[in-house]
Amino acid sequence: LKQQDSKAVAERKLDCYFYSVLGQDLPFASHFDSLIEAKKWGFKVSADMEKCSSVESVLKYLDKWDKKRHDLNVETDGVVLKVNSYEQQKFLGFTAKSPRWAIAYKFKAARVSTILESISYQVGRTGAITPVANLKPVQLAGTTVKRASLHNADIIEKLDVRVGDTVFVEKGGEIIPKIISVDESKRSIDLFADSGQPTAYITHCPECDALLVRREGEANHYCPNESGCPPQVKGKMEHFVARRAMNIDSLGAETIGQLFDAGLIRNIADIYDLKKDDLLKIERMAEKSASNLLAGILASKQVPFERVLFAIGIRHIGETTAKKLAYYFKNIDSLKNANLEQLLEVGDIGERTAQTIIDYFADPVMNAMIEKLKKEGLQFELSEEQLTNTSEKLKDLSFVVSGVFTKFSRDEIKKMIEQNGGKNSGSISGKTSYVLAGENMGPEKLKKAEKLGVKIISEDDFIKMIAD
Ligand SMILES: [Zn+2]
Structure with a gap:
C-alpha cells in the first residue's frame, strides 16, 4: 500500500470487507441496518453477518462457523459480536481501550x-x-x-x-x-x-x-558487532538508502545483498565508490539501471544534514531526533565532540539516547566511515539557508496552527515554528502554549482553547515573537 504508484497497488488485487459505518447523526437505528444500507451503496460487506436475538442463537452461530469457516475463501480466526441498537451502544459507551458493546470471539x-x-x-x-x-x-x-x-x-x-x-x-x-x-x-x-x-x-x-x-x-x-556483522551491515545500508534517509531508491535490498555478497560494498561509505563496471557484474543489472543507480548516488550528496544524520543509523535516532540534533549542533563535529551534559540539553534526548550517540562516535570504524563520507561531499553541516533561519526563541513552546493566514501559508508558519525551536501539535490540550489563529478558524477549536485557558495569538503577534 505504501507504493508511490497506485497502479502497482491496484495490481495486487487487494480487497476488503467493510464492517462499520461511521458518522454523526446517522439515519439508521442499528448497526445491522447501517451495513445493509452500505451494501446498497456498493460497499462490500460480509454476506455472513447475522442478527441474533438470544445468547443461544449466538452460540449456535459460533458453533456453525467454527466448522464452516474452513470453507470461506479468506482465513479467519474469530467472530465479532456487537450490540445492534445504536441507542444501547451509546448507553454502554467505551472503556479507555475499547467499546463495551463489541467483543471478539476467537476460535480455538x-x-x-x-x-x-x-x-x-x-x-x-x-x-x-x-x-x-x-x-x-x-x-x-x-x-x-x-x-x-x-x-x-x-x-x-x-x-x-x-x-x-x-x-x-x-x-x-x-x-x-x-x-x-x-x-x-x-x-x-x-x-x-x-x-x-x-x-x-x-x-x-x-x-x-x-x-x-x-x-x-x-x-x-x-x-x-554493528559494523562487521553481515545482516546488520546490510540492514544499515537499507536504512541509509531509504526514501526518508538518502533516497537512493534505485538501490533496493536485493541489490544491496548482491553487492555485499560480491564484496563490492562492505559499509555505507563504499556505496560512493561504486563504478559502472562493478554494477554490471551484478546479475540482472542492465546498463540503464546501472546509470540510474549512479545518478541516484550522486544526487544523494545534496541531501540535507538532518537526513544524513538520520541515515547513518545511530541507534535510537529517528527522523525527529536527527532533525533536533542537526539544528542544535549545526554540524557533525560539534555533535561528535558533545559530552553527556550537552546532549541532555537538547529537548527530548534522554540519557540512554545520549549515551548511544557518545558510543557511536567513540567507535573508530564509524569515525572512519564518516570521514570518508565527508570527503565524498555529503552534507555534514546545516546549509547557509538553514543556519540563518533558525533560533531557539520558541524553545519549549507548543503551537496549534489553525485557520487561513494572509502573510504566510500554514505550512510556512509551521516550518518557522520548528526552525525557531518550537513544536507543532495537531490538537489543543493543556500542554498547548499558543493557538495561532488565522481567519475561519473552527469554532470548536476556539471554544476548546478558551475553555483550557490557552492563549490565542494572531499572525502578526507570531511574527513579532520570532522577529524580536
Ligand atoms: Zn554478528
Missing part, C-alpha cells in the same frame, strides 16, 4: 504434535538474535509447518524444550506457528547425542562469531 487455535529436530539462530537487521525451531514437517490448519518461533532464551528455558522432544505446535492469528508445550513423557535422553540434552543457548553470533550481549530489560540477545 489448531494444534498438532511433532518432533523438534534442531534449533537454529537468526540474526536480524538490528543484531537481535531469534531462535527458530526446525520441526519434523507436519500438517496444521491446511499448511505444512516446518518451523516455529522460539522468541528468546527465556521462552526456551521456560518451556525446557530440547532437541528430539515431542512438542505441541499451535497456529493462531499469527503467520508463524509457535511451540506451546513439550510432551515430556516422550522424552528419551541419549547421552551420546544432542537429543534430550537441556538446550544451551548460543553464546556467539552465528553470522560473525562475536560474543553476544543481553542488554538490561531486553529479552533478546544481541550481536554487538
Whole structure:
C-alpha cells in the first residue's frame, strides 16, 4: 500500500470487507441496518453477518462457523459480536481501550504434535538474535509447518524444550506457528547425542562469531558487532538508502545483498565508490539501471544534514531526533565532540539516547566511515539557508496552527515554528502554549482553547515573537 504508484497497488488485487459505518447523526437505528444500507451503496460487506436475538442463537452461530469457516475463501480466526441498537451502544459507551458493546470471539487455535529436530539462530537487521525451531514437517490448519518461533532464551528455558522432544505446535492469528508445550513423557535422553540434552543457548553470533550481549530489560540477545556483522551491515545500508534517509531508491535490498555478497560494498561509505563496471557484474543489472543507480548516488550528496544524520543509523535516532540534533549542533563535529551534559540539553534526548550517540562516535570504524563520507561531499553541516533561519526563541513552546493566514501559508508558519525551536501539535490540550489563529478558524477549536485557558495569538503577534 505504501507504493508511490497506485497502479502497482491496484495490481495486487487487494480487497476488503467493510464492517462499520461511521458518522454523526446517522439515519439508521442499528448497526445491522447501517451495513445493509452500505451494501446498497456498493460497499462490500460480509454476506455472513447475522442478527441474533438470544445468547443461544449466538452460540449456535459460533458453533456453525467454527466448522464452516474452513470453507470461506479468506482465513479467519474469530467472530465479532456487537450490540445492534445504536441507542444501547451509546448507553454502554467505551472503556479507555475499547467499546463495551463489541467483543471478539476467537476460535480455538489448531494444534498438532511433532518432533523438534534442531534449533537454529537468526540474526536480524538490528543484531537481535531469534531462535527458530526446525520441526519434523507436519500438517496444521491446511499448511505444512516446518518451523516455529522460539522468541528468546527465556521462552526456551521456560518451556525446557530440547532437541528430539515431542512438542505441541499451535497456529493462531499469527503467520508463524509457535511451540506451546513439550510432551515430556516422550522424552528419551541419549547421552551420546544432542537429543534430550537441556538446550544451551548460543553464546556467539552465528553470522560473525562475536560474543553476544543481553542488554538490561531486553529479552533478546544481541550481536554487538554493528559494523562487521553481515545482516546488520546490510540492514544499515537499507536504512541509509531509504526514501526518508538518502533516497537512493534505485538501490533496493536485493541489490544491496548482491553487492555485499560480491564484496563490492562492505559499509555505507563504499556505496560512493561504486563504478559502472562493478554494477554490471551484478546479475540482472542492465546498463540503464546501472546509470540510474549512479545518478541516484550522486544526487544523494545534496541531501540535507538532518537526513544524513538520520541515515547513518545511530541507534535510537529517528527522523525527529536527527532533525533536533542537526539544528542544535549545526554540524557533525560539534555533535561528535558533545559530552553527556550537552546532549541532555537538547529537548527530548534522554540519557540512554545520549549515551548511544557518545558510543557511536567513540567507535573508530564509524569515525572512519564518516570521514570518508565527508570527503565524498555529503552534507555534514546545516546549509547557509538553514543556519540563518533558525533560533531557539520558541524553545519549549507548543503551537496549534489553525485557520487561513494572509502573510504566510500554514505550512510556512509551521516550518518557522520548528526552525525557531518550537513544536507543532495537531490538537489543543493543556500542554498547548499558543493557538495561532488565522481567519475561519473552527469554532470548536476556539471554544476548546478558551475553555483550557490557552492563549490565542494572531499572525502578526507570531511574527513579532520570532522577529524580536
Ligand atoms: Zn554478528
